[in-house]
Amino acid sequence: MSLWKFRLVYQCYKNKEKKMKRIINCRCVVSLFCAVMIMVPSSLALAEPAGKLVMFHAGSLSVPFDAMEKAFEAKYPNVDLQREASGSQAAARKVSELKKPCDIMASADYKVIDKLLIPGYADVNIRFATNQLVLCYTDKSKFAGEVSANKWYEILQRKGVVWGHSDPNLDPCGYRSLMVLQLAEQYYKLPGLYDKILANRPIENVRPKSVELISLLQTGNMDYAWEYLSVAVQHNLKYIILPYEINLGNYKHDGFYAKAVVKVTGKKPGTFMDMKGGSVTYGITIIKDAPNREAAIAFLKYMLDPLGGLKILKDQGQPPFVPCRIPTEEMKAKVPSELQKLVVVKD
Amino acid sequence: MIGIDNVNICLGEFDLRDINLTIEKNEFFILMGPTGAGKTVLLEAIAGLIRVDTGRIAVGGRDVTPLPPEKRGISIVYQDYSLFPHLTVRDNITYGLHFNKINKNEAGKRFDRLVDELDLAHLLHRLPTNLSGGENQRVALARALIVNPQVLLLDEPLSALDPGFREELRKGMKKLHQHTDVTFLMVTHDFSEALSLADRAAVMDKGTIKQVGRMKEIFQKPESTFVADFVGMKNLFAASFHDTKATIDGLEVDLGRSPDNSHGYIAIRPEDIVLSTEKLSSSMRNSFRGKVTDVTDQGLYYEVSITVEGVIFKSLITKSALFDLDMVEGSDICLSFKATAIHTF
Amino acid sequence: MIKKEPFFWITVSCGLVIMAFILIPLIQMLAAPSFSILKETIQDKNVVRSIWLSIYTAGLAALFAFIFGTPLAYILARTSFRGKQLIESIIDLPIVIPHPVVGIAILSVAGKGHWLGQIFNELGIRIMGSVTGIVVVLTFVGLPFYVNAVKNGFESIPPRLENVSRSLGASMFSTFARITFPLAWRSMLIGIIMCSARAISEFGAVVIVAYHPMIAPVLLYERFEAYGLRYSQPVAVWLVSICLILFLVLRILTLRSTERS
Numbered sequence: 044m045s046l047w048k049f050r051l052v053y054q055c056y057k058n059k060e061k062k063m064k065r066i067i068n069c070r071c072v073v074s075l076f077c078a079v080m081i082m083v084p085s086s087l088a089l090a091e092p093a094g095k096l097v098m099f100h101a102g103s104l105s106v107p108f109d110a111m112e113k114a115f116e117a118k119y120p121n122v123d124l125q126r127e128a129s130g131s132q133a134a135a136r137k138v139s140e141l142k143k144p145c146d147i148m149a150s151a152d153y154k155v156i157d158k159l160l161i162p163g164y165a166d167v168n169i170r171f172a173t174n175q176l177v178l179c180y181t182d183k184s185k186f187a188g189e190v191s192a193n194k195w196y197e198i199l200q201r202k203g204v205v206w207g208h209s210d211p212n213l214d215p216c217g218y219r220s221l222m223v224l225q226l227a228e229q230y231y232k233l234p235g236l237y238d239k240i241l242a243n244r245p246i247e248n249v250r251p252k253s254v255e256l257i258s259l260l261q262t263g264n265m266d267y268a269w270e271y272l273s274v275a276v277q278h279n280l281k282y283i284i285l286p287y288e289i290n291l292g293n294y295k296h297d298g299f300y301a302k303a304v305v306k307v308t309g310k311k312p313g314t315f316m317d318m319k320g321g322s323v324t325y326g327i328t329i330i331k332d333a334p335n336r337e338a339a340i341a342f343l344k345y346m347l348d349p350l351g352g353l354k355i356l357k358d359q360g361q362p363p364f365v366p367c368r369i370p371t372e373e374m375k376a377k378v379p380s381e382l383q384k385l386v387v388v389k390d
Numbered sequence: 391m392i393g394i395d396n397v398n399i400c401l402g403e404f405d406l407r408d409i410n411l412t413i414e415k416n417e418f419f420i421l422m423g424p425t426g427a428g429k430t431v432l433l434e435a436i437a438g439l440i441r442v443d444t445g446r447i448a449v450g451g452r453d454v455t456p457l458p459p460e461k462r463g464i465s466i467v468y469q470d471y472s473l474f475p476h477l478t479v480r481d482n483i484t485y486g487l488h489f490n491k492i493n494k495n496e497a498g499k500r501f502d503r504l505v506d507e508l509d510l511a512h513l514l515h516r517l518p519t520n521l522s523g524g525e526n527q528r529v530a531l532a533r534a535l536i537v538n539p540q541v542l543l544l545d546e547p548l549s550a551l552d553p554g555f556r557e558e559l560r561k562g563m564k565k566l567h568q569h570t571d572v573t574f575l576m577v578t579h580d581f582s583e584a585l586s587l588a589d590r591a592a593v594m595d596k597g598t599i600k601q602v603g604r605m606k607e608i609f610q611k612p613e614s615t616f617v618a619d620f621v622g623m624k625n626l627f628a629a630s631f632h633d634t635k636a637t638i639d640g641l642e643v644d645l646g647r648s649p650d651n652s653h654g655y656i657a658i659r660p661e662d663i664v665l666s667t668e669k670l671s672s673s674m675r676n677s678f679r680g681k682v683t684d685v686t687d688q689g690l691y692y693e694v695s696i697t698v699e700g701v702i703f704k705s706l707i708t709k710s711a712l713f714d715l716d717m718v719e720g721s722d723i724c725l726s727f728k729a730t731a732i733h734t735f
Numbered sequence: 736m737i738k739k740e741p742f743f744w745i746t747v748s749c750g751l752v753i754m755a756f757i758l759i760p761l762i763q764m765l766a767a768p769s770f771s772i773l774k775e776t777i778q779d780k781n782v783v784r785s786i787w788l789s790i791y792t793a794g795l796a797a798l799f800a801f802i803f804g805t806p807l808a809y810i811l812a813r814t815s816f817r818g819k820q821l822i823e824s825i826i827d828l829p830i831v832i833p834h835p836v837v838g839i840a841i842l843s844v845a846g847k848g849h850w851l852g853q854i855f856n857e858l859g860i861r862i863m864g865s866v867t868g869i870v871v872v873l874t875f876v877g878l879p880f881y882v883n884a885v886k887n888g889f890e891s892i893p894p895r896l897e898n899v900s901r902s903l904g905a906s907m908f909s910t911f912a913r914i915t916f917p918l919a920w921r922s923m924l925i926g927i928i929m930c931s932a933r934a935i936s937e938f939g940a941v942v943i944v945a946y947h948p949m950i951a952p953v954l955l956y957e958r959f960e961a962y963g964l965r966y967s968q969p970v971a972v973w974l975v976s977i978c979l980i981l982f983l984v985l986r987i988l989t990l991r992s993t994e995r996s
Contacts, residue, residue: 082873133960140963185845213961246948247864251957255946258839263847308961415957459901466902472895485913489904530749537903 075211087219092338095122097144098171099134100126101151102254103174103216103327104271106277107359111352114226115345122338130214130252132307135159139310147342151271152215153326154318159310166377169348169386171367172325172356174271175292176223177282184266187281187314195283196227199267207248207256211306211318216253217356219291220269222303222320226289229302258354271323276360294322325361329379340379347385372390391573392436392541398444403613404431406597418567418574419586420605422620423594429577433543434593436575437466444732450540461491465534466543467549468505473518479529480514495694497536503534507566523551530681531563535570542574548583558565559636560586581621585609593617613735615655623657623733624693624704636734641701644675655735660693662731664703666724667715675725682717696725759976768969776969781954787880788972789951793934794865796873797927800881805923808882809911812889838943843874847945868944876937877930884929888922889915921988928985935978 047235058215076105080271100108104129112124125376127134131150136142148165156168178195180187183245185205186198199206203308208220221241228236243277248265250256256268272287275282301319310316329339368389370377377389391411394713399406401630406428408452413419422428434440436447438459447455465486481502487497505511508528518526527547529650534542548556564587567574582593585605592602593616601608601617612618618626627638630653636643638656645656669677680698692712694705702723707715717723724735763919768776811823813996829837845862846852846901892915900910938952946953951974959967 121910129960136961136963244945245864247945251960258842259863261848262843263849263852264842264845310801354828363882402890434898437898437902439901458906459898460904460906462902464902466899468895468899470895472893474896474897474914484906485900486903487911488913489906533899533903543902 050182059271070143074297087185091121092119093376094335094338096122096124096125096146096335096338096342098124098126098144098147098342099132099137099145100128100147100149101131102128102214102252103151103274104128104149105241105254106109106274107352107356109345110355110359114351114355115342118345119338119341122211122341124342125370127354128252128254130209131155132159132215133213134204138164144334145330146335146339147307147325147327149325150215151323151325152219153324154213154321155176156326156328158316159312160328164331166326166331167369167374169325169343169367169369169378169382170324170326170349171353172361173271173294174283174323174361175287175290175294176219176269176323177272177275177284177290178267179260179275179280179282180267181260181281183263183264184260184281186266190283192266192285194265194284195238196224196233196236200243202243204243204360205248205265207250207259207265208244209253209314210249210251211257212252213251213304215318216269217269217305217316218321219247219323221305222291222300223269224306224317225303226291226300226320227285229299229336230286230289243258256262258327271361273356273359273361277322290324291320294324297321323352340381344353344385347382391417391450392575393446393448393568394432394436395433395446395448397432397442397447398506399435399440399442401431401440404428404597405437406431409599411592411599411602413573413575415450415532416571418576418587420588420591421575421577421594422581422591423577423579423600424582424620427594427598428597429579429594430545431597433466433545433575433577435716436541437464437543438462439466445656456510460692463537463539464543464659465537465539467527467530467534467545467547469546471518471530471550473529473533475518475520476499478517478519479516479521480512482518482529483510483532483536484535487674489691490537491522498535500538504536508532508562509568512535513709525657527551527559528562529605531566535566535572539572541573541575546577546579548578556583563587572638593620611735612657612734618655618657618733618735622659624660625658625663626657627686627701629654629656629734630723631734636732639699639701641678641699644729644733645732645734646675649734658703658727659704660704663703663725663727664697665694665715665717666726669724670726672726673728674726675729676732677724679722679724682721682723682733685712685717685719696723698725739865763976765966765972767964768972772965773969773972774959777973781949782951782970782973785949785951785954786970786977788866788869788948788975790972790977791878792869792873792950793931795870796934797931799870799874799880800878800930801923804878804882804926805885809883809915811882812886813894825881826882828873829876834876834937835943836870837875838940841940842944843873845871848897859901862944864947866948869941869948869950872940872944873934873937874965876940877934881926884926885919885952886922888919888926891922893917924988925985928981928988932978932981933983935974935981977984 054188108126112126116122116124131152132155134150135155136159138145138148148156148160153168155169156165161168177322180190185203186201190198198204209217211217211221221268224237224240228234253270256270257280258272259265260268260280270300272282288296288299300320300322305318306315307318308315310363327343329336329343347367349365353365356363367386369386370390373390375386378386392407394409394411397406397409401568403567409432411670423429431440435442438454442455446453447461449464456731474485477485481575484501493586508531510528513521513525513529518529548559551559560583575588588605590604593600593608593609597614608617609621611620612623626656629636629638631651632650634648636645638654641642643656664674680696682694683697683702684695686693691706691708694707694717696703705725753771799881811819832958843849844851844864845855847856860867896914897910900914905913919972936952937954941950949957951970955967955970955974958970
């Protein structure tokens with residue numbers, strides 16, 4: 044009798060055991076599944092861009108890039124985009140001379156990348172936007188009521204008028220301003236105009252970055268300054284639009300633009316190079332040995348997207364190339380695969 | 391010579407209220423009072439270094455209230471002498487001569503006279519930092535007097551010196567005053583100093599003047615409890631008067647005269663109280679038996695407290711007198727004082 | 736303090752750490768350029784011109800501080816009035832404000848957008864990009880150093896000395912000239928040196944108001960940005976050497992004055 048009871052109890056126990064085992068088994072499987080489900084996305088997240096992303100760029104790109112930074116960081120919260128604005132040559136020299144770590148470099152003149160960074164520090168040069176030069180002023184400026192597309196070059200010569208541009212050695216806007224003046228001399232057929240206008244511009248009116256001229260205009264310390272149209276629009280300045288033949292804004296006039304030549308400092312101190320006039324074309328590149336190449340590519344993928352960064356440029360008054368351009372097939376081959384769809388070969 | 395009319399000065403911590411004072415020409419006038427009474431403030435106001443809020447100050451008949459210090463003809467000597475540390479003794483003394491148009495001869499004469507009188511000839515090339523306190527004081531006096539001021543203000547000039555020196559310099563100052571026709575106005579908190587130097591004096595407390603008059607009067611006839619206490623009248627009692635008697639705490643005292651008021655104070659100097667073992671047959675109208683309750687050694691003499699029917703009297707006696715009287719705490723003693731020694735107010 | 740006690744050694748170690756903290760970077764920078772490039776640098780006209788500009792603009796700033804700051808320091812030392820602490824805090828403001836902010840503030844006032852700037856324009860006074868502007872900036876940043884040094888100097892002279900002087904017949908001006916100034920000149924000198932040392936090293940405020948003409952720190956920065964360490968270090972060496980000499984002179988003078996007292 045007791046044996047039977049014992050067997051009953053044992054059987055119950057055994058049944059319970061089996062149940063337990065089944066439950067335990069079920070639980071094991073479920074947790075394993077959950078773990079995998081959690082790990083997979085996180086491992087996918089590990090593949091997402093993260094960390095510091097360093098960008099040196101032209102001052103005139105500050106405002107649109109600020110908007111792009113916010114959008115990009117919202118998309119990839121783990122990335123911290125750190126930008127440094129300066130004249131484009133200064134930015135290039137930070138990479139080439141000072142060997143400062145950098146992922147992306149964006150220049151107001153793609154030629155700066157060609158001349159100072161390729162081939163030692165960069166392989167590709169993607170041209171992404173255009174711009175034109177305008178003469179900016181405010182209502183506090185001297186002769187603000189008089190100035191127009193016909194009279195500007197005469198007003199700039201008048202004594203007491205304070206006008207300036209950025210340093211041609213550090214900022215493409217600087218040598219471009221000088222080119223506009225040279226082209227004006229040819230276009231209006233006024234020999235000696237270039238020298239006469241420059242005679243009224245002492246060295247104190249030259250600043251390293253063109254955007255510094257904006258605060259001088261706004262506080263009334265300067266009457267007229269040369270800037271890009273996009274920058275003038277972004278800062279609500281008054282400006283004079285010049286004929287396309289001289290404002291470096293249309294590549295169709297590249298032949299005429301080439302008549303302007305400005306000498307600027309070269310790769311090493313004491314050396315010089317000639318910058319030939321050409322339509323304003325912005326270039327961007329990924330630096331070789333970039334510390335965060337992955338994030339850099341992700342940024343460019345966003346920026347070169349017609350609905351992403353390029354749209355912001357357009358809204359901010361800076362006409363983009365849609366799609367962005369690469370000069371040769373050879374260079375296109377060096378473009379990272381993720382960006383291939385966003386560029387075409389066109390010189 | 392100095393007339394101070396209804397002067398009020400508000401300085402926050404030190405206020406002077408309703409100061410009225412007249413000081414005669416060539417007087418040696420002393421301003422007394424405890425520390426914080428406002429004596430230095432009054433001095434600096436007379437000199438023009440502090441502005442008065444209301445009232446008028448006149449010197450030599452001239453209203454100097456609107457005048458800056460350099461136009462008042464009043465010299466000041468501070469407690470720390472304030473000699474110019476970057477100038478020699480000679481340059482310190484002759485400093486004032488730059489601003490007063492005096493011809494060279496006259497200036498030289500004054501200089502020689504003061505240097506001689508104050509014995510400074512051997513110090514002329516020294517710098518003030520190396521001088522003793524007494525030497526400093528004499529240089530400060532010479533510097534102050536060479537410009538022939540109408541008034542010389544002295545702010546506790548002897549306080550910074552050793553007691554031994556003080557006596558000597560006190561005499562020197564008295565002599566100096568007699569040899570010039572400058573009015574001296576000196577501040578001190580030491581009553582015995584005032585006694586030996588002053589013609590007339592004023593007692594100040596908490597920014598007001600409590601009593602003005604000849605030293606003798608203040609000394610013997612204080613007009614308030616504060617002044618009485620300040621001049622060392624230690625036996626100060628509230629009293630009610632009737633006829634020629636005063637009652638203090640139940641004890642009757644013979645005044646020998648009838649005071650005008652019915653209530654007031656009486657004060658007796660400790661040294662006017664005579665102690666004896668037996669009642670003295672003398673002309674002293676007041677004689678009481680009491681018990682010695684305290685004997686305190688004051689250095690040169692003893693201060694003895696005697697209780698007579700609950701009233702405590704303080705007397706001063708010499709050490710030999712104490713020995714003669716064979717007094718200890720608790721012994722019976724007889725004390726007497728003249729009616730004329732009692733000051734009423 | 737007893738030597739060989741742990742407390743003594745701890746304090747000595749802290750001192751050594753601070754010495755090292757200051758000296759190591761400076762020695763590294765001073766030793767880095769070769770003699771030849773140092774010689775080359777000082778022969779560069781631009782370098783000499785900018786160092787000279789730095790020195791004389793700092794000197795002018797100290798002069799203005801001396802002229803206008805001395806009476807102010809005297810009033811602060813001798814009088815007390817409601818709002819005195821506020822005034823003293825205002826004087827210290829230039830020390831607290833970030834340097835670029837100083838430059839921006841001065842530039843905003845100097846342009847035609849401000850009524851004061853309009854007056855300057857009418858008078859033909861130019862602040863932006865001029866020596867005038869540089870001196871304005873340097874005076875702004877150097878004033879507190881001068882005023883505070885001289886105020887301390889005046890405060891250490893007992894007012895009683897001036898009182899006695901006046902009672903003897905000297906006017907306020909004579910008193911100041913004969914008594915106060917001879918006793919305070921050393922602190923004025925210290926104030927001038929502190930003010931100029933501060934002015935010579937100013938960069939952030941000046942670069943906003945005037946890039947050209949270039950003072951030495953701006954030249955240094957431009958060379959660094961454009962060409963890197965190799966071409967900016969020698970300028971730094973020359974500038975630092977001059978600043979060091981200034982401070983040495985200050986130290987010697989202070990030493991002598993404390994010896995005296």
